[in-house]
Amino acid sequence: MLAIYPPTADQAAESIYQQQVQDFTAADSQQRPSLQFALHYPYRQYYLDDTGELVLYAIFHLQRQGSCIDSYCTIIRASASSKQQLVQLDGSLQQLQQLAVIYNAPLLNLQQPILLEPLKIAKPWGSEIWYTGIERRGQSKVSLDLNLQSSMPLPWLLDLLPQTLCANLNRQLILLKILDPLADEVFGDLYFEMHQRKQEVYVVTHIDPQAWPEGVGQIRFGFCAQKIQQYSDLKAFKNAFVKVAAQYEKTRARIDRLLDQKKQHLHIPTNQPVAVKLMQQWLLEIPAGLTTIEQQQRRELNSFTGHKSLRVGDVLKIPCFTPHSLLHGVRCIEFQTPVYERMILSFGQKVLTQQHWDTAKAMQMVNCDVQHSEAAHCLLQTEQLCIDVVVNYPQFTVHRYKLQANAKTLLKPSDNYRLLIIITGNVQLNRQLLTAEQACLLPANMAEQVLHNTSTQEAILLLAMPVSANT
Structure with missing residues (x-):
């Protein structure tokens, strides 16, 4: 018995x-x-x-x-x-x-890799796809096979065996997600936001050809150096940005109240995103004069921000106190610390999660210096394998593996958990076959694993781990 x-x-x-x-x-x-x-x-x-x-x-x-x-x-x-x-x-x-x-x-x-089941979370700008998110809005799950209807909530497993599986970091798990913005300009632009403590890194996996025909997308990143030079000092620049943002926020509020009325008429909660086509139809019914003012103010506000070009494969580290906004049609894998804090400086739509922007308070803290990208640090380079450190935060590090066709390498045991996600190619990890955008949790003290690129092209994957992990 x-x-x-x-x-x-x-x-x-x-x-x-x-x-x-x-x-x-x-x-x-x-x-x-x-x-x-x-x-x-x-x-x-x-x-x-x-x-x-x-x-x-x-x-x-x-x-x-x-x-x-x-x-x-x-x-x-x-x-x-x-x-x-x-x-x-x-x-x-x-x-x-x-x-x-x-x-x-x-x-x-x-003792084997644990497959993470992606969870889609709707956003006004598109969607996030969570692999390790655990919060009120949704909880990621684990599975044996994504084609089967069998899964269990990730927190059930981690909270049952916190020391065994993740060295007691079950409530501080690295957040792994995909940012999947819509291809539509404005509708697909993320919040222009800033973090005080949350550490983020983006890895670009796709540029929508309809949004960016030349294959080069963009992110709003910090502020425009030329615009800053137009003001007597940094304080004057910040005050000007706050003033323009406040005017735009008022205009947005007027439009959003009209759009909320249309949601209520259809019994849609006002804090729920709706399809872009429906929103575009509603916007045609907004008074033309108000729409023109909104477009003019948005262009003026965006003229204050800096930009970075992004291509598939680019890695971008997001420093704290640097405002940023991934633009439409640029799909990224994101790793971040599990800290739920942000300050919204502006947004081209209604913010569904808070009543007002945080512009004035955020501009007292922002870093207006030009931020330069850091080159990846090479750990290993052979004919068959390249391992780079793409980010090394105090809380976690991310390694990028590039395996040539049919190449193999060993993942040695670690005293902590690790997260693995495939960018391109087909990779077999012992008995688990993984393809693009499939991810798994490697439990702490898992036995040595063979990582095998079974495809005929180069395979690229990312491996994230807490800084205490032995790699």
């Missing part, structure tokens, strides 16, 4: 798991080739406004694999029926797999 353990104040779920692994490792391999047990515990969803408590079962299967031990895990909601099914398990991996299928839950091998 399956042993079911309830964690207590004196013994957390992970302690029970680790003790079971320790006892199984020490046991005679002939007498105990495998072990199955479960944990029955309450789980508080800290990432929701209403942190209602769930009751979960985590079922583990330990199995010897040569000199190693594979640890399988699935997590399901507890109920009378699930308890009945658990007590009927015969201890085989096959029957546990069948149970996981019934509950649409993946049965994960914790």
Whole structure:
């Protein structure tokens, strides 16, 4: 009969798991080739406004694999029926797999890469695709196969085994996402925003040819040096920007009130984005004079900002206190620290998450100096493999791997978790095949892995890790 353990104040779920692994490792391999047990515990969803408590079962299967031990895990909601099914398990991996299928839950091998299921979050400028986001607006999931309907919330897994999987960084996970702006000018431009603590890095993966026919996109980045020189000093420049932004914000508010009325007429929440075509149709019904004023003020405000050109493959580090706005049609992979703070200086649409811009306060802190891009630092260069450090923040670092066709390399064990995402090519990581924009979590202390480019072209991938990780 399956042993079911309830964690207590004196013994957390992970302690029970680790003790079971320790006892199984020490046991005679002939007498105990495998072990199955479960944990029955309450789980508080800290990432929701209403942190209602769930009751979960985590079922583990330990199995010897040569000199190693594979640890399988699935997590399901507890109920009378699930308890009945658990007590009927015969201890085989096959029957546990069948149970996981019934509950649409993946049965994960914790010694292997864990596939991250992308989660699309709608934005007024397009969408974000989250791989490790855990917050009120959505929670990323893990899966065995993106083509199957089996997944579990990422926080369920990380909070169950925080030390084992991610060295207790389960609540400070590096945020991995894709920024996917619309190709439409203005509608696809992101907020012109600034961060005080959040560290970000962008890696350009696609430039929309309709938006940028020559293949060179742009990002608003800092301020225009020539514009600054038109003023007597930096204080005068900042005051002028604040004044122009305040005028534009008032005009935007007038337009946004009219657009909100149209949303309300269709019973659409005013803080919910709508399709661009519908918004364009509504804008045609706005008084022409107001629209003309908005366009003139927006052009004047944008004349204060600096720009950088972006091409596919470019890496851009976003310094704190540097305002920036990725422009339409420029798709990027983004790594960032899990800090939810920003100050919005301006936006060409209604901001759905706050009532007013932060322009005046932000302009007291901004860095108006011209920011120069940093070259990547080469760690290794051979005919088959190139490894560069593309960013090295105090909190995390990101390495870029370029593998030639059919090239292989080893990912050595690390004492911390790592995040891997493919930019181009087909890459096999032990048994897991990954293609462009597929990502996985590499658990802490995972066994050495073979990274193999199975495609006929160069494969490029990114590997992010906390600074404490041994690489």
